[in-house]
Amino acid sequence: MDPAAGHDSYLNHWADAAAAKTLAAHADAKVVTVAAGITPSGVVHVGNFREVITVDLVARALRDRGADVRFIYSWDDFDVLRKVPADMPKRDMLTENLRRSISAVPDPYGEHDSYAGHNIAAFEKSLAPLGIRPEFIRQSQRYRAGAYADGIRLALKHAADIRAILNDVRDKTTANTRLEDNWLPLSGFCDNCGRDTLAFAVVDEWTVHYDCSACKHAADVDLRKGGNLKLPWRIDWPMRWAHERVCFEPGGKDHSTAGGSFDTAKDIVRVVYGWQAPEYVGYDFVRIKGRAGKISSSKGDVVTVADCLEIYEPEVLRWLFVSFRPNTEFQISFDLDVITLYENYDRTRRIAYGVEPAKDAQARLVAQRTMQLASVDHRRIAEGDVMPFVPGFRHLSMTLQIFEGDLDKTVAYYEEAGQVVGDESRRLTRQRARCVWNWIAEWGPDEFRYKLRREPKQRELTADEATCLGRLVAALRGREEVREDDLVPTMKSLCEGTSLDNKTFLPVVYDLLIGRDKGPKLTTLITAIGPARALSLLAPSLPAGT
Structure with missing residues (x-):
């Protein structure tokens, strides 16, 4: 794990720079842990995908430097259901379950263990074709099993320190309220009604008492035995950095602002847990062309990774994210821009294989590295490789x-x-x-x-149109198949000696074949459908005996 490997001109991607910084900051780490995560409170969309592929790219770059990498993906499924996203079925049932953990809300589709489980399963399935295979962790299971008991204990012990850190940010950002002196870094769900309407008191080092305002239930909880208590997000995140020994993790634009959750987390992890904040990359929004604002699960009608894979090959979708630095906003298109994106991908591929000349040697290395990171299997293009x-x-x-x-x-x-x-x-x-x-x-x-006509159309032709069409039909008769190159001379001479040219005549041919006045390249169209099919649609418009 040599950070100096960053001088290798092949390792030229932003992920390589992030990997080098991570190794330099954690030079003694035997295992380099990289992390991503999301709350599955709605459909996990392609905007959320930016986080996991950012980590995947850095994980690949670390492994290319010889690092032993652990890639974890945390499902924050112990969060509360605050609102019912648009377009969800069984809205009454979901509304009844507001203020409960999304891991305890029934799946409205009736297919998985919970509402969260349904969203988790769909996203995990969509990652497999992209070659992204992290270790998935469900935080509801970790908390309920008591895995974070010591993390909660330390947070309660340092409650005053945490309160001071959070209040300092609130003062600097002119927030309207400050945390009271009796505030505790705790949240959770009632064992009786399942809602998050709890007030807490510390009994001793390992025991917490709570009272539920919704159902009036009260209980003492031994943190070591697990249960339904957890840390709030701003404390939970740094606690898990320390627990998992995270060396790299990105964050969204909203977390990356001054006073955001990353700012407070890096202080909390140092003061409370004696660990350092991971190397961090902030990433910007991914938008869908033609839609205003960022993608939001709560608004419904989101575009998922699975939706994108219906239109974009796995390598092309990966390439799209690889091609932008994380802090750059970009759009995913489903209109005619799709064609341009594929053409740009193909051009990068040709440069990487040496089929198309690059501006210089470094430009080709950049294309090769880009294509390796975009590939599903992380295959490096070597000199002499033939492009399929x-x-x-x-x-x-x-x-x-x-x-x-x-x-x-x-x-x-x-x-x-x-x-x-x-x-x-x-x-x-x-x-x-x-x-x-x-x-x-x-x-x-x-x-x-367009579609080929199933039945021929008999079109009235002018004398010149009949002459030109007759020449084309004559070139096709008697042939079982025809090569595109063989048709080129015929197409060039079709209109000779008439008042027409290809611009005025070819709409006639397109009309007879596909019912439009223009279409795909005619030589390719005729070659693909074959002479027999073409003749069956063209010849009936010619005068008898032609």
Whole structure:
């Protein structure tokens, strides 16, 4: 674990710089623990994904330096259900369970152990295709098992110190209220009614008494035996840094501001728990193009990682996050910008493999490192590696529509053309074809979609139009198949000796084939559907005997 490895020009990503800083700050650590987490109080969306992939990238960079890395992901499922997110089913049931732990609220879908469990399962499942495999920790289980008993004990012992730290921030940020002298760093849920309406008193070092204002239940709790008590967020976070010996953890924009939870946590972890704050990277929001404001689970209609994977290949979705520094806001698009993003990804891939020239040697190293971090299996592109073929998004969108979304026929088309060769190229082409077809079906604009006519249209033609169409039909007759290159000379000479040119004539051909006045490249379209299908749609408009 040599921080000097940062001088390697290949290790040029921001994650490499974060890894080097982490190793320098924790030079004696035998295991480098990196952490992420979220409260599953609603659908876990793609904005939340920025935290886990930020940690995944740093974990990879640490391992590339030889570090033994432990990657933990904490589910803060011992938090309270404060409001019912929009678009949730069984809203009456959820409303009845407000002020209870989200780990104790029933799953409104009836599929998992709890409301939190449902949101957790969906997000964990979506991470697997992206090659992200942290050690998941459910905080409700840890607290109830008494794993954090000593952490709570120390917080109560240092209650005055914590209160002073939090009040100092409140004074500096001109907050309206300060914590009272009898305030205790505790929260939790009543053993009787399950709500968080508790008042606390310390009995002794390990025992806490509480009274519930909702149901009037009272109890003494031995912290060592676990139960339903926990630390509030601003104390819970630094407590877990010390408990897990966390060396790196990012935080969202809201945590990173002056006086935010990171500011107070770094003091609390030092004063109360004798540990240091981890190396920290603040990350900005991810937005969905066309929507105002940040993504919010409570507002409903969020975009999840699983939604993105319907349109973006795992490597392309990873590449999108890899390509931006964490403190840079960016948008995820589902409109025509998807095509541009795929084209930019493909260009980076070509530069990394040396298929397309780079500005200089370092630019190629940057592309190679980017592609390694974007890959699911963290594969490094070595000199001499051959880039597996995968069709471009635009071409695939055309080919798929010719074959009406049939993935097998689409892949076979590229195989017969000699472009798809080998299992990896076949896998990549099929993977992209699935995403492209999903995009066409759900997001593609109307002018982008087309279908071949099932029955021929008999169109009245001018004399010049009939001449040009007859030349095209003659070029196709008698052929079982045709190569795109063979059609190019025919297309160039179609309109010779007439008053037409391709700009004025080709709309006729497109109308006969797909019912529109323009469409995909005509030579590709005819090659893909084959001469027989093309002739069946073109020839009926010609005069008899032509």
